Amino acid sequence: GSGQTSSSSAPKVGLITKTETNPFFVKMKEGAQKAAQENGMELMSAAGKFDGDNASQVTAIENMVAAGVKGILITPSDTKAIVPSIKKARDAGVMVIALDTPTEPQEATDALFATDNLKAGELIGQYAKAAMAGKPAKIATLDLAPGITVGQLRHDGFLKGFGIQEGDPSVVCSQDTRGDQAKGQTAMENCLQKAPDINLVYTINEPAALGAYTALKAKGREKDVLIVSVDGGCTGVKAVQSGQIAATSQQYPLKMAEDGVKAVSEFAKSGKKTSGYTDTGVTLITDKPVQGVEAKDTAFGLDNCWG
Amino acid sequence: MTTPASATPVLQARGLVKKYGHVTALDGADFDLMPGEVLAVIGDNGAGKSSLIKALTGALQPDAGEILLDGSPVRFRSPIDARRHGIETVYQDLAVAASLDIATNMFLGRELRKPGILGSVFRLLDKKRMREESARHMADLKIGLRSLTQPVESLSGGQRQGVAVARAVAWATHVVVMDEPTAALGVKESGQVLDMIKRVRDGGTPVVLISHNMPHVFEIADRVHIQRLGRRVAQIKPGDHDMAEVVAIMTGALQVSEGKAVVADQDAAEAIGLS
């Protein structure tokens, strides 16, 4: 049935994100769309129903291979579980590039364009350590959800940067938020009820951070608690600028997607596959820099933010 | 056909047809209810009695045929339409809401509100008055109940039937239709319902009564509509025929022509002891 003319004859590239609603992935799709247009390609997109939804991503890969894509860009929801399906796609001659999150093993895809989430966590951990300036820390961590790799990496990175182990007594409250602002607020409220003297809050992303800020503000504690986060969305950077969040690690989804589409376009034209790991970078954004941790200010952050 | 030509029928139907898939429930049924009479509708199970009165009271839309009220054609799109014309019905399948109490059921769709601003603006129900009036109506029917705040689902079958009957009688102004109202009632309660029917008739409101109980029918009916295979096969006066003859007509053994019964099915007639 390839003789059908109704669909365009332009080479196709597929983009599969974790969810279809997170601004991070929406930005990624925008970047891919723009790059696809520039390179004369047709973009197909699909997404899981929730963070961690492997089955929908498998289905999307199958359908895209059936639709005859040249390459697939994927942010794997489950870094291990997706590997067999990626292998099938590659066996069918499709180039597969992981975006944002590496598969396990990383070689399962042809290439990886990503931010190091562990490093992102580490940066804010280091920042927090320095900013606390030796004050005894009482930490709340507002995490993602059980078993989601990104959340785990950022959390681990933060602890590492802060120089403590999992289970350290200075972490007095840990709660899952699914990266949701309302749930972040509820979690912070309950943490404060439990340990009113919390003075440092790590959050999985900026919506959760803003939820935490709202909860702190209701208690009049917003001035003396340090909130650090990861993501670098425009709303988040603005919150850094206005002082609600102390610092955030900024990532670059647009760039990942643009580079990915270009690589597929190149492959479609020349048959040459990209390979290896391309770090699309992570930058600490804060207006209150500390000694020994490299950072850019919010002006830079706003120029480069997404969402 | 023996329709009395004396007056305009209160409720009348011509050629009603209703099909359910391949089952024909009504097959060109006619119907006439005269002013101030008790009309019994009898017939075998499945003869289409319930379907007929459902069609007459808006609970069912006939596929064909017309209905006339006081001589003028009407169309009842729903039971509310019929009710607006003062036609009240006790359906065979007990139109009571199981989890609500007796008083609420009595007043369902016509609730009383408190007087004054509480009722008009705040729409507050006058539960006390509704309970008292229900108690009065139930007492009229002498249906014994231990509590009016019990949900209807905890009543015995007969008590539940009593609630439905009391409800219809309380509200009817034009016609009362009852589909086997005494089927589940005890002797005493049946007697009360029959008395109530007489009282309604004596008040000038005609009553349609579906019943399988021939003694009841002969005791109370002014005329009898005999339904068979989805059609009216005869209209008789109880005085003109005895019970065995009526049963024979119902089962098709006899046929009525010009007001006299003639044998239609020799075997069937013999089988029931007529010849």
Add this chain to the structure above:
Amino acid sequence: MTTPASATPVLQARGLVKKYGHVTALDGADFDLMPGEVLAVIGDNGAGKSSLIKALTGALQPDAGEILLDGSPVRFRSPIDARRHGIETVYQDLAVAASLDIATNMFLGRELRKPGILGSVFRLLDKKRMREESARHMADLKIGLRSLTQPVESLSGGQRQGVAVARAVAWATHVVVMDEPTAALGVKESGQVLDMIKRVRDGGTPVVLISHNMPHVFEIADRVHIQRLGRRVAQIKPGDHDMAEVVAIMTGALQVSEGKAVVADQDAAEAIGLS
């Protein structure tokens, strides 16, 4: 008390009590069913007739009292227990499964399987045979049905009742209990059910019949159990009393002592024309 001392009762109960919250449905009820008889149970609505037979057939666990089958105490934990002892019941609330067809309902819980490996290993139902046997049973009762594959919910009330009766009669070996089996039936069908009851009795199986229809009771019952306010107030033979007297006992106007009726409530007795 006028229990005949001739033989061991087939089914017997002593002092059954059942309370629903603050309503006492059974208040120390006794019950005796003798071999080979048709015993009618009568009483006002809410007198506890259905509760009594539910307790006797395992559908309800009494709070107190004992049940004896052929003289030995039994406990029926569920309707299946009673059924295992050959006691079949038609409950007042129609024990039929609405979305299943007639044949399936007739055989529910005792399905026939195909002969051979198809039946024993693959548990394949013998639908054809079940349909044929159902048709036979229904024909015995002369209940007219247009299709046996129709779901029961599309039947008229009477037809549905017919299915439940046919089912009980087909399976009973020890006792048949029927709670108002003819309440929704037409004259012809009621007659068939009464005939069927006689035939069952003549085959040696005793029958318990709850009914509000006094002519039916007097036509068929060998003895009558009169229930009032959750208790048996009398056991009589229809020949010994006339209908008015029986009704008077039922309503509490008369009391039976040493087999003779005596006036208990002068007012009530006068009200119904006895004095």
Add this chain to the structure above:
Amino acid sequence: MAVMEATLPRRLITTPVAGPLAALVLACLFFGLNTGQFFTGPNFSLIIQQVMVVGTLAIGQTLIILTAGIDLSNGAIMAFGGIVMTKLAVTGGLPPLLAIAAGLAVCSAFGLVNGLLVTRISLPPFIVTLGMLNVVFALTHIYSGEQTVTGLPPLLTVLGQTFQVGQTNVTYGSLLTILLFVLFAYMLGSTAWGKHVYALGNSPEVARLTGIRTRRLTVGVYTVAGLVYGIAALLLISRTGVGDPQAGQTDNLDSITAVVLGGTSLFGGRGLVIGTLVGALIVGVFRNGLQLMGVPSIYQTLITGVLVILAVAVDQLSRRRNR
């Protein structure tokens, strides 16, 4: 005829809310004994704030479940309503009150469409609202462009302001939620409309034969529910201070949980809206209490599962004893 009225103590035991209430009290006692911070005014104020959004959604859900329906789209409708209100007020430049009115209207309209689909084409409510969930979810994300709306005018978040009761700060939103429960308890229990809703849930056929305009009533119920979801949207905005397109994604099941924990039958016709409040509080108390006890998230999920079953089991067993 002796008309016996149930006495008050008797009614208290037999009311369907007794079981859930017992479960709630037990849970409170348990957490009170196990964590020092639980039995404080501010903590209770907090719990009410945390359950007010789902609780308000559950009011609409209760109405619909009482008619033997179910609504899977309520969280999505709320999210859309929130985006409409905030976007119109912030980027649309509409006066805040108008923006709120528009949001409430949009939510009611979605409820209306649900109701029309259920009645006009006789579709099962489960399917209608499942389809609507997807449609509204997509519309929310398309309309919002995935952007969280910030910088709200103060009027939009006024319900988040607090007033003092003794030592405790209570938000106006909490108060509004309680008032809504009282209002709907009144409407269901003491008006003809409420009785009709119960009758409809018992049996649509019986309700129709009794002369209730069942279609109109059903459409009305879904529309009122939609309006209530709009109010929930306003409560959510006032609580978080932003318009969030990601909001409400698990609120459909959460609200159903609250309704069922409150003793309302999923088969319609039986239940009380006050039970729903109790049900919502049970969930809120569990979550808050477990958090205060420092139980890790995944074990909280485990325990919540067990407790949800236990709460309803206590209810069931207590009713059985009363039989």
Add this chain to the structure above:
Amino acid sequence: MAVMEATLPRRLITTPVAGPLAALVLACLFFGLNTGQFFTGPNFSLIIQQVMVVGTLAIGQTLIILTAGIDLSNGAIMAFGGIVMTKLAVTGGLPPLLAIAAGLAVCSAFGLVNGLLVTRISLPPFIVTLGMLNVVFALTHIYSGEQTVTGLPPLLTVLGQTFQVGQTNVTYGSLLTILLFVLFAYMLGSTAWGKHVYALGNSPEVARLTGIRTRRLTVGVYTVAGLVYGIAALLLISRTGVGDPQAGQTDNLDSITAVVLGGTSLFGGRGLVIGTLVGALIVGVFRNGLQLMGVPSIYQTLITGVLVILAVAVDQLSRRRNR
């Protein structure tokens, strides 16, 4: 007495599966006309592979819904079963067949517990399985330590192997799914057990009075459903090649959707398991077809919502015409 049997054409029109089937055929025609890749053997094989997991879960869901229950825990039970099978085989060192047996047993056990809670304490199935969903979800994450299990022995994924039919590769898993549907169509339609399930769904009281052991039957249905979820776990493993603790989180609603799209009543007692297969295929065809047409995913969600409503509407309207 005239016993009239329905003729075959008549039965085809009046069967409750006619509507869903018409919707499925329409959808296929639409996508066939709009994308070239749709009407190919491999694509159909793909669609069946994509729906086999949810389809198999929906078999168990159908059984439970026929008894007027509902199961929100099926996806979670499947995920746990998958982890048990893979972990025991990979890190536990159990022979693969034993590991599979253990997984099936665990899933059946969860079904059994659901059934016991529903019957012994008369809890509403919605609440039981909602609680169980949380419990099993938590257990899955605790037991797996959040780790996806990889490096499976070949026997665990043998159902993912294919055989040729003409030009098309069909997986053994697809075949097994079809066989399961045939098996349960037989069991529901042609055995006493099946008739009892329908009777139970019509009215538990009637079923009890008719002498059906309703409790035992209900427990049996939930247990069998659990076993079927275990098979779904095996199918999922063979499809993705790993044991995934995140699996199945939306499969409860998806399986209910398939059941309802297939024409089964959520009030129990009415429906066919073959309808469920059609319902699952409808969802699969929509997703596949829209993807092939290159519709962006948020619009896919939108369209799926509309189409779910439309599919059931077509069914309803066609039935009305037949009245």
